[in-house]
Amino acid sequence: MPAIVLIGAQWGDEGKGKATDLLGGSVDYVVKFNGGNNAGHTVVIGDQTYALHLLPSGILSPGCTPVIANGVVVDLGVLVEEIDALEERGVDTGKLLLSANAHVIPPYNRVLDRVTERFLGSRKIGTTGRGIGPTYADKMNRVGIRVQDLYDESILRQKIEASLATKNQLLVKIYNRRAVEVEETMAELLRHAERLRPMVADTALVLNDALDRGETVLFEAGQATLLDVDHGTYPFVTSSNATAGGACTGAGVAPTRVDRVVGIFKAYTTRVGEGPFPTELEDEHGQFLRDAGHEYGTTTGRPRRCGWADAVIGRFARRINGITDLVVTKLDVLTGLDTIPVCVAYDVQGERFDEMPVNQSDFHHARPVYEELPGWQEDITGCRTFEELPANAQAYVRRLEELTGARVSVVGVGPGRDQSIVLHDLLGRD
Secondary structure: EEEEEEEEEEOOOOOOHHHHHHHHHOEEEEEEEEEOOOOOOOEEEEEEEEEOOOOOOOHHOOEEEEEEEEOOOEEEHHHHHHHHHHHHHHOOOOOOOEEOEEEOOOHHHHHHHHHHHHHHHHHHOOOOOOOHHHHHHHHHHOOOOEEEHOOOOOOEEHHHHHHHHHHHHHHHHHHHOOOOOHHHHHHHHHOOHHHHHHHEOHHHHHHHHHHOOOEEEEEEEOOOHHHHHOOOOOOOOOOOOOOOOHHHHHHOOOHHHHOOEEEEEEEOEEOOOOOOOEEEEOOOHHHHHHOOOOOOOOOOOOOOOEEEEEEEHHHHHHHHHOOOOOEEEOOOHHOOOOOOEEEEEEEEOOEEEEEOOHHHHHHHEEEEEEEEEOOOOOOOOOOOOOHHOHHHHHHHHHHHHHOOOOOOEEEOOOOOOOOOEEEOOOOOOO
């Protein structure tokens, strides 16, 4: 049975939650391996909509064990609130596992995140202000607080005191904010420690044992390829590795254990926050995509920037992640358009780029080279086979497949759990 990595192939918000949910009934474990509550997945089951932030989407699938792995940074209060909200709606969260090695977001990092972003002004990154970046910085600086530290108050206090010795200098002398007290930080971090204790585990061991038993494990990325700290549109990126390789370090499994990589590619493109976006539409077409696609952030509620599909970043995502299967989501949003442009290359001051420019300045100045494809007017939300789609919709999907070089295995035609057309089994059983 396979280990499957599921990643976003654009700038996020591609519909990874729905794809995970589609697989959830067929897998034994769903693992969140990067990011924190700076991203969200929306899952629609019947007439119920669930917005998940820290919890893996697999928590909505009975029989599936959801895992928050070591590569995630965890806001303890948010985690408990999310668990409580699901339990109030009748969702069983009792199988949730939390890595002892996952880093915890202390309150002072949320403060630093917000004041630093304001201080940057026009040079801001566009973070969510939830302390994600500063917590990953602490991790790399070897001054981070891990889940296991909650259960040794002496170590926890030492780490908080050491961290605040420098961070309070920044807050008070640079940002003109009040100093953060050690005791209030201790109290906030310990508030939920006992509640979470039964969930804390050596999740890397659990997952490797599961693979040894032949069980299926799905690794679910937060954010997306173009937001990866190494391979994304730096510096307008997240603070973790959101590509397929991040599953290995973020969950403690070897690359040789990964069987399939599923990339989620929206039928058009969106982006949240700052940074270059070659196909962005700041006209009525962009507003059409935003309204028809309900493009507002699951976590922040802020409107997403919208543009046409970009095959250049699709090819890049296929190469960086080793994508074996592509899931094209929100095809229904394009219904009603006479023609649908697809970006096939970039023009950078007269030079054509068929692949992502390595120079960030070139990418910033990239202008899309479009290929126009005919649209369709028919409602496709009720289609359940590829053959039921209008001919032009089929041709659009096949052209995306050709341009990205990745096999399209699933097409999403609506937000519902059942509104998917499966061309190839994502578990590789066909």
